[in-house]
Amino acid sequence: MTSADAAPGPSGTPDVWRATDAGSREPRARRLRALVVAVLVASLAVGCSTSSAGGTGGGTSAAGGSTVTVLAAASLSEAFSDLAGRFESEHPGVRVRVSFGSSSKLAQQVAQGAPADLVALAGTTVLAQLPEEAQDPARRTIVARNVLEVATPPDDAAGVSGLADLARPDVAVVLCVETAPCGSAADEVLGRAGVTPNVVSREVDVRSTLAKIALGEADAAIVYHSDVVTAKGRVRGVPIPAALNTTLDYPLVRLTDDVHPAAFAALVSSPAGEAVLVDAGFLAP
Amino acid sequence: MSIDSRPASAGVASPLRSRTSLIVPAAVGVALVVVPLTALLLRADWAALPQHLAAPTVWPAVRLSLVTTTTTVLISLLVGTPLAWLLARATGRAATWLRAVLTVPLVLPPVVGGVALLLAYGRNGVVGAPLDEILGVTIPFTPVAVVLAEVFVAMPFYVVAVEGAMRQVDRRYDALAATLGASPWHTFARVAVPLATPGIAAGAALAWARALGEFGATITFAGNFVGTTQTAPLAVYTALEQDPEAAIALSVVMLTVSVVVLGALRGRWVR
Known part of the structure; x- marks a missing residue:
């Protein structure tokens, strides 16, 4: 970058700049620069919040607090979409984002630092792919079979x-x-x-x-x-x-200790949550 | 060292600052491309690379990718070249529409392409159902499906590139060839194709690269089975679920193959 700065190059024609920049262009150029700086700062801020959340094994409070991020096995698609809707209507202002996929893919995403609060997996064998601290049996509940x-x-x-x-x-x-x-x-x-x-x-x-x-x-x-x-x-x-x-047992693993994810996990394990899961064809745990 | 030897007057941006304001976004642009590629090379476990590449799914995937992408390029050459020539010489609204339709796969999400292919060539598809009923031929889950998916997404790149090159062929050559008694086919084969060879090579390289990277349409339409439809990108995706190291190893191989092929073509034809 510095060598390019220093190289005059054939296109470095200050006379043209002088002729046009002296007038109305200069404020616009300055505004453009301000915009570029703002975008850079914003993207850095986003990058930092994501990496810090990933580093601690998931979390949402960084972005403002009231979003619960759930990764769930593909087979849970309907049941968890339903439960997320219920939770949002019971907790105004809290948003539940659910991402569905194959359990092993989700476990890999968590292992790579995806910022999630909860992960619901199909079967217990994929638990081994989670980061060590998430494998603590105290952090999980079997929510369905x-x-x-x-x-x-x-x-x-x-x-x-x-x-x-x-x-x-x-x-x-x-x-x-x-x-x-x-x-x-x-x-x-x-x-x-x-x-x-x-x-x-x-x-x-x-x-x-x-x-x-x-x-x-x-x-x-x-x-x-x-x-x-x-x-x-x-x-x-x-x-x-x-x-x-x-x-197959379906474990729901709490990756963070925030209050809203815990409340969502409680809803999934509650009789109402169990009823939703049974309606979707699961067996009670 | 400064390039601005003049005294900076108020209200005039110095060339140094002006250039910096270009270099910063340009550097961000470079970083957006280079950082992920570098990360791939940094994260690769080079010592274990041969061991990961000896996994039983790797060679079938690489071989299938090479066979299907080569077939895709051959099909593009055979049917895409005449198409590009006709488009290059066509005028009128029909040609404009045709050009627009052929460009759709360039912007269409490949998964959507996969769904479209399934609805066309699937067992219940517009073309697939009669094929299945009359000839007993099913296309999904076969290497033929992989090639169809790759041709769908990659041939438009070829046609666009070659049409551009053939438009540059002076129309007077067509007329000259015609007055000398050459048929349209002869003019195409002996005048247009030789003159458009650099464009044809560039288009073939583009189409090949696009076919090699094809994922969405393939996994949607052709399925994912080792040896028959699991191409290298699908193998990477599948390996990522259980063995990220193997996925990284295969990714490094694909990156190397892509760079080598593009590099080889760059020296010859593609500038």
Whole structure:
């Protein structure tokens, strides 16, 4: 920067500047500079608040206090959107921001310093990916449980009546990616059933897996029972026998100690919160 | 050292200060691009790089990316070059509209492109349903879907670049070729294409780079399966969930490949 400053260059023509700048341009240039400085200061301030929040493992008070940031497993989309709306109407002035995704992706985001107050995960295995201080059992509550289910398009053109049909070569099966809890749980169930399915794609989270079925692009998928319930007829569910199925606990982890996140966590665990989750197809914890 | 040897008079911005006010935003611009790339190189665990790259998902992803992006460039050359030539010589409202439509993928979010592709070539799609019914051919979840997604997002870059180059070809050459008895095809192949070669190379490089980076349309339309539809960017995204180090290693490889290819082309054709 300094060497460029010092280099006169062929375009350094002060006469032109003198001729035009002396008049009305100078205030405008000064205003522009002020604007540039303001933008820089603002962006620095934003950068600092984000990094400090990330450094302490999440927090929202930096930006003004009344926003609760929640990261939640994709399968919780409807239930947590509903609960966030309820919380906002019960606590005027407090905003709840919920971001949904695959649990392992969310855990990675927290580990990389994403500023969040709460994270709700599908299954307890992904807890290991959280930062050490967030792995303290005292910081989490199991808020729901879920089981797996086979999902097919409503017309079930392929005729899927159980896990065994997933091994048929004419049945195109979509599963979650191995790293997502729904993917590893599906592999576990398929292994137990001794079924090797014709997998055509491993989607990044349970909702994109479900979408491939709802759009009719694949014949069967293994998703959560709650996904079939919230899909409301857009897919058809085929239960998996309990002996082969697996149950996932959904932990809600408190990453910060602020009052509003704690209140939101309390709402999720309350009877009203449990009712919302059960309506969305989850099992009570 | 100062470049302003004149006495600074009131109300006149010195060239030094004026240039600083340009350099500061320019430096911010440079930082916005360079900082993330540098961070990638700094964070990479170079000692463990070979080990991460030996992971079973890496080579299939790189190979699939190379095969599909090369196919995409070949398709762009075969159908995009004549298209660019016709557009370069076309006048009238239809050409303007066609140009606008072909530019849409440049600005469309790739995920939206993926949804559009699904609605066209999916099993229930406008084209996909008859294909499935009559020929028993399904496109989603196959490498063909990956190529279709890449062509959709990348070919417009090629057409725009080549059309620009072909517009520079003097119209008098067309006329001259015609008076010498050359057919339109002959004029295209022997006059337009040779003269537009630098533009064709630049367009091919652009299209290739865009296809290599394609993510949204691919994951939406083609799915994500190792060996058949998981391209390198999808492998990076998938690895990030469990093994960020492996994702960084693969990212470094993609960065290297991109820089090498663009660098090689830069010396020859792309300026």
